[in-house]
Amino acid sequence: MTETPDAAVAPAAGFRDIVRLEGVQKYFGSIHALRDIDLSIGRNEIVGLIGDNGAGKSTLIKVMTGVLAPTSGRIFIRDRAVDLGDYSVRMAHDLAIETVYQDKSLAEKQPLWRNFFVGRQITNRFGFIDIKRQKKIAEDILLNSIGFRGVGITVDSTVAQLSGGERQGIAIGRAMHYNSDLIVLDEPTVALAVKEVRKVLDFVRxxxxxxxxxxxxxxxxxxxxxxxxxxxxxxxxxVVAEIAPRDMSVSALTEFLIDLQKAH
Ligand SMILES: Nc1ncnc2c1ncn2[C@@H]1O[C@H](COP(=O)(O)OP(=O)(O)O)[C@@H](O)[C@H]1O
Ligand SMILES: [Mg+2]
Known part of the structure; x- marks a missing residue:
């Protein structure tokens, strides 16, 4: 597949929400995993999805990104209703929604530049992989999209040389490269040391x-x-609350979640 040359360009305007879910229900057999979900993701906002284990967070993003079909309800992308019979991960990609899955998506022994183009190679007019161009784009992603400046990592480094946080950076950088309007991250900091977590927070910013x-x-x-x-x-x-972080301290938020658990 041929890629557009501009890595990390800002997405186009002309819509209000990137994704909106309306009245979404999801059952796994008798388990009612999502109940009447109404949720919009606006342009250029970071939405933190929180809640206890088993609350339905992963299921929610799977429905949002075409991995799982909802049992009922509606999904809008850029304000247009999606035909749920057709919605899939493939379609979500085509609609500029990218999900970063925990580490497994990277090829350990491959150089970083190859990892950016897995399954989406740039070919020249003879049909050969354009290595020079891929490396240049990879370098642009490293330096400009995720800011790996001066940390001793180049496009020729292998994934195996990277720390856990840096791997997340590569996966996020790759998602940014595909002209995505929305990037979905499911617990990218699980099992990372504090210093590595800081890196991931930086990538989110x-x-x-x-x-x-x-x-x-x-x-x-x-x-x-x-x-x-x-x-x-x-x-x-x-969805039991939508909170602006400036309106609630971390300790108040923690209390709130503990109270929810107690009510179970
Ligand atoms: N593929 C599945 N099959 C059956 N039950 C599932 C499946 N995925 C999730 N669940 C159930 O749905 C509920 C929500 O799970 P999940 O979305 O993974 O929660 P969270 O990500 O918030 O921890 C849980 O009760 C879980 O056991
Ligand atoms: Mg989960």
Whole structure:
């Protein structure tokens, strides 16, 4: 597949919400995993999705990104209703919605530049992979999209040489490259040391700076409170609160979530 040359360009205007869910229900057999979800993701906002284990966070983003079909309800992308019979991961990609899956999406032994183009090679007019151009784009992603300046990593480094946080950066940089309007992250900091978590938070900020939106699932409330523009709290499949971080301290937020758990 041929790529457009401009890495990390700001997405086009002309719509209000990137994604909107209306009355979404999801059942797994008798488990009611999502209950009457109404949720919009606006342009260029970081939405932190929080809630207890099993609250439905992963299911929600899977429905949003075409991995799982909702049992009922409606999905709008850029304000247009999606035909749910057709909605798929493929279509979500085509509509500029990218999901970063935990590390497994990177090829350990391959240089970084190859990792940016897995499955989406740039070919020249003879049909050969344009290595020079891919390296140049990869370098632009490293330096400009995710800011790997002066840390001893080049496009020829392998994934195996990277720390956990840096790997997340590569995966996020790759998602940014595909002209995405929305990047979805499901617990990207799981199992990372504190220093590595800081890096990931920095990458999340870069998503926003680049003009994109981000849905960020994070179990550490202090971290998500720090980077999100809006926090959406899920409890047993329902959206129970939408909070602006400036209106609620981390400790008040923690209390709130503990109280929800107590009510179970
Ligand atoms: N593929 C599945 N099959 C059956 N039940 C599932 C499946 N995925 C999730 N669930 C159930 O749906 C509920 C929500 O899970 P999940 O979305 O993974 O929560 P979270 O990401 O907030 O921890 C849980 O009760 C979970 O056991
Ligand atoms: Mg989950």
């Amino acid at each position: 870069r998503i926003k700076e680049s003009g994109r939106a981000c849905v960020y699932i994070e179990h550490n409330l202090a971290h998500v409170h720090e980077v999100a523009d809006r926090l959406v709290v899920l409890d047993r499949g329902r």
